[in-house]
Amino acid sequence: MELKTADFKNIAKDIFYYTGMYKLSLQASRLCGSPALLILTYHRVYPADSDYVYLGVSRDVFDQHMKFVKDNFKAVSMQEGIKALYGSGSREIYAAINLDDGYMDNYTNAFPVLRKYNMPATIFLTTDLIGKYHTFWWDKVFDIVSQDKFSSFEAGVEADRINKALVGKNEEEAALFIQDMKKRHGYADKHGLCRMLGWQEIKEMNRCNISFGAHTKTHRNLCLLKDKDALEELRGSKNTIEDGLGTEASGFSYPFGVFDQRIKALVKEAGFKYARANFKSFNYKDSDPFLLSCIGAGAVLKPGFLAARLFSAYLAGQGRRTNGY
Numbered sequence: 001m002e003l004k005t006a007d008f009k010n011i012a013k014d015i016f017y018y019t020g021m022y023k024l025s026l027q028a029s030r031l032c033g034s035p036a037l038l039i040l041t042y043h044r045v046y047p048a049d050s051d052y053v054y055l056g057v058s059r060d061v062f063d064q065h066m067k068f069v070k071d072n073f074k075a076v077s078m079q080e081g082i083k084a085l086y087g088s089g090s091r092e093i094y095a096a097i098n099l100d101d102g103y104m105d106n107y108t109n110a111f112p113v114l115r116k117y118n119m120p121a122t123i124f125l126t127t128d129l130i131g132k133y134h135t136f137w138w139d140k141v142f143d144i145v146s147q148d149k150f151s152s153f154e155a156g157v158e159a160d161r162i163n164k165a166l167v168g169k170n171e172e173e174a175a176l177f178i179q180d181m182k183k184r185h186g187y188a189d190k191h192g193l194c195r196m197l198g199w200q201e202i203k204e205m206n207r208c209n210i211s212f213g214a215h216t217k218t219h220r221n222l223c224l225l226k227d228k229d230a231l232e233e234l235r236g237s238k239n240t241i242e243d244g245l246g247t248e249a250s251g252f253s254y255p256f257g258v259f260d261q262r263i264k265a266l267v268k269e270a271g272f273k274y275a276r277a278n279f280k281s282f283n284y285k286d287s288d289p290f291l292l293s294c295i296g297a298g299a300v301l302k303p304g305f306l307a308a309r310l311f312s313a314y315l316a317g318q319g320r321r322t323n324g325y
């Protein structure tokens with residue numbers, strides 16, 4: 001059997017995890033650090049015995065991740081994490097779990113695991129889709145390329161490449177591109193539409209330590225919209241959650257992690273207290289609350305890989321801070 005570089009990297013990640021080296025590393029970090037907030041972001045959690053879904057982890061992997069987080073960090077809600085980050089002198093490393101978009105599987109597969117470990121989490125909802133059946137265009141792209149690729153990993157890499165380019169296009173351009181892809185690939189829509197969370201599930205979870213933030217009304221790239229339309233996406237999604245739950249929706253997650261200074265200002269204007277972007281690092285006392293960083297854990301299939309990803313992000317963040325970037 002021939003071992004490739006990727007195999008060696010994977011073995012190194014397993015060694016890092018199973019020898020407990022990461023635990024020593026985290027303890028050392030706590031001795032010299034100020035508070036840090038890790039935000040771990042997921043999208044979909046699928047049943048343990050079903051096929052891979054794009055940007056998803058299976059329920060048993062999600063279970064292993066939650067156990068890892070619970071064992072190694074102080075698990076908190078976003079509100080608690082932000083309060084601790086900016087208002088405490090602790091040296092703790094806090095961790096908050098986020099799920100984006102509002103898929104029904106967050107209720108059927110993620111919620112039971114979160115309850116098992118008594119973990120708080122925040123779900124960022126695309127509010128026009130609450131209670132609807134819908135398939136996001138990036139999931140369609142994955143389905144289409146899956147027909148031609150040998151493994152879900154290869155299909156995921158190809159879908160990532162195409163989706164990254166489509167984020168910069170407006171709705172109509174993306175729809176035309178996907179229509180053309182369907183024709184070229186002879187795509188037969190075998191999965192049907194995806195079910196999104198409804199108010200019943202949202203309210204039940206909200207009574208059990210799950211909070212809700214806004215992720216716009218329609219999940220469009222805000223940077224492509226005029227101020228008026230972007231504000232409607234921001235205020236509309238905030239109001240819908242507040243009306244539905246009777247509590248403040250103080251948090252926002254930028255669709256696709258995409259933002260610019262204009263959009264950041266509009267998020268403040270819409271009345272949010274914090275916003276999560278996508279910088280692949282931990283957050284520190286000097287982090288901008290409207291550009292909070294997160295680490296994507298969807299599609300990370302083993303706790304060893306998660307440990308390695310988190311620790312390298314932590315070190316990178318510490319390095320940046322020391323260097324003053």
Ligand SMILES: [Zn+2]
Pocket residue numbers: 100101215219255256
């Ligand atoms: Zn999203």
